[in-house]
Amino acid sequence: MTVSLCPCLSNKTYQTCCKPFHDGVAFPKTAIELMRSRYSAYVLQLTDYLVLSTHPDKQNRGLKESILQSMKDTQWINLKILKSSLGLEIDKIGKVEFQADYINSNNHETLHEISRFKRHKSNWVYYDGIIMNNP
Template sequence: MKTLPVDAVCPCQSGKAYGQCCRPFHRGDADAPTAEALMRSRYTAFVAGDVDYLLRTWHPETRPATLELDPGLAWTGLEILRTVRGGEADRAGTVEFRASYREDGQDRAQQEKSTFVREDGRWVYRDALSQS
């Protein structure tokens, strides 16, 4: 796992420092208040290689038993395209995003529409419709 500096700009592209953005979620000090915040924190977990956080925030019905991240993939950017529901008072929400990455010297992107639900009062990733 890669250590992200607390004072660096958060990889989720919120504009906040990592220590004030996704780090409290990764450390378990707080839960993401919205589906979009969880989506951003999961993207940052991919950047950092934080498999434990990814599994912890995955719905138990769709979560794999194990997860191996591709070490040859470097995540380079996140763009939130659309958010439907997923607010602090909602029980479900959808976040459509484009995540950029570099693999084998090539710049690529994955576009996805992810669904999130509240499970025991906290947001978890349910599943996705890949669009790339």
């Protein structure tokens, strides 16, 4: 049996980490879990999951297209969670600050973002994010 590690770099297998979320058979309990599952969805190019895990208020018409566009020529290589506030099982909102590294047309780039998460129908969804300036 081949064991593949989850693309979110949790060191868990994909089956025991983000796959149940991607398959819709389980839901992230915390904002960080949702954040990680969205990162691995970018790696695996699971566009529908990324749309579905976005808050309905933010699911504008161009969302899927812009996600697809952002995946073009982009190879995600690392995720580092820097900080989080709230976003736990008892919370209704949460913030996660992270850095994600990627290669885009041979350039090594870093996305530094503070993402905001909310609950929709009791499940965590991505609300929006603030891109931080890197020094």
